[in-house]
Amino acid sequence: MRIDDGPGTSGSNVRSNSRQLPAPAQAMLDVMNRLEGNVALVTGGSRGIGAAVALRLAEDGADVVLTYQNSAERAAEVVERIQAAGRRAHALQADSAVPEALTAAVDEAATVFGRLDILVNNAGVFLVGPLETLGPAEIDRTLAVNVRAPFAASQAAARHMDRGGRIISIGSNVADRAPFPGLALYSMSKTALVGMTKGLARELGPRGITANLVHPGPTDTDTNPADGPNAGMIAGFTAVGRYAEAAEIAATIAHLASPESAYVTGASIHVDGGFTA
Numbered sequence: 224m225r226i227d228d229g230p231g232t233s234g235s236n237v238r239s240n241s242r243q244l245p246a247p248a249q250a251m252l253d254v255m256n257r258l259e260g261n262v263a264l265v266t267g268g269s270r271g272i273g274a275a276v277a278l279r280l281a282e283d284g285a286d287v288v289l290t291y292q293n294s295a296e297r298a299a300e301v302v303e304r305i306q307a308a309g310r311r312a313h314a315l316q317a318d319s320a321v322p323e324a325l326t327a328a329v330d331e332a333a334t335v336f337g338r339l340d341i342l343v344n345n346a347g348v349f350l351v352g353p354l355e356t357l358g359p360a361e362i363d364r365t366l367a368v369n370v371r372a373p374f375a376a377s378q379a380a381a382r383h384m385d386r387g388g389r390i391i392s393i394g395s396n397v398a399d400r401a402p403f404p405g406l407a408l409y410s411m412s413k414t415a416l417v418g419m420t421k422g423l424a425r426e427l428g429p430r431g432i433t434a435n436l437v438h439p440g441p442t443d444t445d446t447n448p449a450d451g452p453n454a455g456m457i458a459g460f461t462a463v464g465r466y467a468e469a470a471e472i473a474a475t476i477a478h479l480a481s482p483e484s485a486y487v488t489g490a491s492i493h494v495d496g497g498f499t500a
């Protein structure tokens with residue numbers, strides 16, 4: 224039995240229409256529709272983990288708005304796939320480094336489908352290298368996209384969310400463990416999200432809104448391809464000895480977005496194949 228978040232929570236209504244189904248089929252239908260009636264915004268949803276999250280949230284029943292910076296065609300493809308699956312979807316060009324553009328995108332996401340229930344702070348940049356190569360431009364860019372943007376988007380989204388709202392940010396396995404040189408700037412930016420998430424959880428908990436952080440391990444995307452030059456070494460840092468598929472990260476995010484996770488907040492959850500074990 225699904226535990227509701229309380230008044231104002233949107234969620235699946237299919238149960239009442241399908242009471243005659245056998246229990247396993249009903250359970251599957253519940254998962255497939257557990258986000259029905261919810262609207263999600265995924266930043267950086269045109270590629271990689273963000274695209275997988277957008278598709279998974281739609282599979283679970285949500286309508287999805289996604290932002291992108293440059294990849295208009297890839298964003299349109301994600302929108303088409305979601306629409307083909309019977310959900311509504313919309314793509315917005317918005318550079319997360321520009322707070323006005325980002326908050327305007329959050330506001331538009333809340334109006335285009337009439338509400339906003341789930342924010343996934345996914346867009347990120349991965350600027351790594353020896354200390355002396357990371358100048359003010361790299362520092363500013365990293366902090367703008369990886370830290371200020373999740374904060375600003377959460378702030379804007381919280382204004383639109385009712386009880387049952389979900390803020391889920393994407394950190395990194397290297398927030399907790401920097402296993403090779405060159406990660407100081409990127410790791411710093413992802414660790415900042417731990418504090419932000421705890422603060423959001425405290426502040427928004429009384430309103431029935433949760434805030435959580437997911438730390439992916441090495442995940443096969445354009446930024447970190449599983450056949451890249453250092454992939455063997457990186458996979459070797461995990462307990463399972465391999466990269467994740469983006470869909471494996473999306474599965475945990477979908478769970479956190481669901482009504483079943485109403486009591487999970489302020490948490491940092493590693494989906495990293497044991498990288499930090």
Ligand SMILES: NC(=O)c1ccc[n+]([C@@H]2O[C@H](COP(=O)([O-])OP(=O)(O)OC[C@H]3O[C@@H](n4cnc5c(N)ncnc54)[C@H](OP(=O)(O)O)[C@@H]3O)[C@@H](O)[C@H]2O)c1
Binds near residue numbers: 345
């Ligand atoms: N892949 C990994 O191994 C890994 C591990 C741990 C954490 N992460 C984190 O997971 C998140 C996604 O990473 P990924 O590997 O999926 O990256 P990716 O494949 O390079 O995709 C990045 C996505 O973010 C968007 N984006 C980047 N900068 C943006 C900006 N300034 N404004 C708006 N959108 C922006 C991109 O949009 P465009 O397509 O328009 O460029 C794209 O949709 C990041 O936060 C990353 O730090 C990744």
